[in-house]
Amino acid sequence: MNDTKTALVTGANKGIGFAIAQGLGAIGLTVAVGARDDVRREEAVEKLRAAGIAAFGVALDVTSGESVAAAVATVEQAAGRLDVLVNNAGISGRTDGGAQDPTTLDLDVVRTVVDTNVFGVVRVTNAMLPLLCRADSPRIVNVSSNMGSLTLQTGPIMAAYAPSKSMLNSITAQYARRLSDTNVIVNACCPGYVATDFTGFNAPRTPQQGAAIAIRLATLPDDGPRGGFFDDEGVVPW
Numbered sequence: 001m002n003d004t005k006t007a008l009v010t011g012a013n014k015g016i017g018f019a020i021a022q023g024l025g026a027i028g029l030t031v032a033v034g035a036r037d038d039v040r041r042e043e044a045v046e047k048l049r050a051a052g053i054a055a056f057g058v059a060l061d062v063t064s065g066e067s068v069a070a071a072v073a074t075v076e077q078a079a080g081r082l083d084v085l086v087n088n089a090g091i092s093g094r095t096d097g098g099a100q101d102p103t104t105l106d107l108d109v110v111r112t113v114v115d116t117n118v119f120g121v122v123r124v125t126n127a128m129l130p131l132l133c134r135a136d137s138p139r140i141v142n143v144s145s146n147m148g149s150l151t152l153q154t155g156p157i158m159a160a161y162a163p164s165k166s167m168l169n170s171i172t173a174q175y176a177r178r179l180s181d182t183n184v185i186v187n188a189c190c191p192g193y194v195a196t197d198f199t200g201f202n203a204p205r206t207p208q209q210g211a212a213i214a215i216r217l218a219t220l221p222d223d224g225p226r227g228g229f230f231d232d233e234g235v236v237p238w
């Protein structure tokens with residue numbers, strides 16, 4: 001089997017996803033840059049290549065089954081298998097007009113957020129599983145948030161975004177149980193509060209700091225933890 005591992009990062013054109021791509025590329029993985037916008041994707045690929053990283057673009061909108069199917073074909077053609085999948089793409093959803101106040105919750109916002117943050121992960125994961133199963137030590141990392149932790153209940157009240165991450169955590173556990181007798185290791189992570197477009201660049205951590213836990217889980221040894229939720233400090237309570 002070809003020694004060079006390939007990692008697909010969704011939403012890799014900017015923010016934490018770009019930093020995850022950079023970090024995995026820097027330790028020698030070939031990076032498949034999943035991004036929905038052609039220009040932003042190609043700019044990210046060029047930036048990574050300029051830093052000496054082996055990268056290729058994968059057109060990918062996680063809300064579209066067609067786009068996801070085409071992405072599988074792109075990865076298969078370029079790499080033949082997939083070693084690492086980082087489901088990073090995510091949205092916060094609109095908050096204006098009480099859209100994420102539970103007492104005035106806009107269910108269209110909930111649908112949109114869940115379609116990206118949860119169904120998007122399921123679409124991409126299930127479509128990529130056959131390619132992941134061709135790898136010796138496949139890893140799946142779901143980028144969640146401690147806002148989805150029912151124990152911590154941290155951050156602002158956001159009744160679409162926070163529950164989407166609770167559901168992502170729960171589905172991560174279901175995947176880990178289903179894949180427990182395989183070599184596919186699945187975990188969720190929280191990047192912390194990171195300065196990106198997502199937070200209006202008004203947060204203390206850098207994208208590189210936010211990316212570190214995802215990179216660690218993407219490169220776990222074969223006896224690494226399964227079905228957990230982790231940040232830089234260790235286990236995050238569900």
Ligand SMILES: NC(=O)c1ccc[n+]([C@@H]2O[C@H](COP(=O)([O-])OP(=O)(O)OC[C@H]3O[C@@H](n4cnc5c(N)ncnc54)[C@H](OP(=O)(O)O)[C@@H]3O)[C@@H](O)[C@H]2O)c1
Nearest residue numbers: 011013015016061062063088089090145193194196197198
């Ligand atoms: N920033 C934080 O403090 C923080 C904290 C906890 C968790 N997180 C999580 O970390 C992840 C990355 O967030 P970030 O802060 O890096 O946000 P960001 O800078 O807004 O980046 C989000 C990425 O997701 C992509 N994306 C959104 N919808 C997509 C779709 N339908 N298909 C494909 N890509 C899509 C975006 O692409 P476009 O450029 O095309 O929009 C962008 O590349 C998210 O899952 C978020 O929930 C962030």
